[in-house]
Amino acid sequence: MEANTHQADPIKRARLRWRARRGLLENDLILERFFAKHEAALSDQDVGALTKLFDLSDNDLMDLLLARKEPDADLDGPDVRHVLALLRSV
Numbered sequence: 001m002e003a004n005t006h007q008a009d010p011i012k013r014a015r016l017r018w019r020a021r022r023g024l025l026e027n028d029l030i031l032e033r034f035f036a037k038h039e040a041a042l043s044d045q046d047v048g049a050l051t052k053l054f055d056l057s058d059n060d061l062m063d064l065l066l067a068r069k070e071p072d073a074d075l076d077g078p079d080v081r082h083v084l085a086l087l088r089s090v
Contacts, residue, residue, distance in 0.1 A: 013039070016047060024058040030065050033090040049083040 020031045042050075052075055053061060063069045065087055071080050 012047075016050065019051070019054045022058050022061070024062055027058055027062055027065065030087060030090060034087050037090055038086050045079050046083050046086075049077075049079040052080055053083065053087075 017035060020028075020035065022028050022031065053064070056064070064071060064084060067088060070076075071084065
């Protein structure tokens, strides 16, 4: 792995986990299960998609995680949809 990738850099992995901390316990629980199951296999593209999702408010993220709504506008891309499918599967 290249030294600048997410998986090769423990600081980048720690920052991503820190950004994953949410105000809603339900989001935290889903994200913890997601990281336990998928963190080792995340690509840099997956990390980019997660970063976009983490920019959302807690309620908007929860709606996406629970499939109450689907990504729209800037979020509606194959990278976000892929990560969202992984998140919904845990």
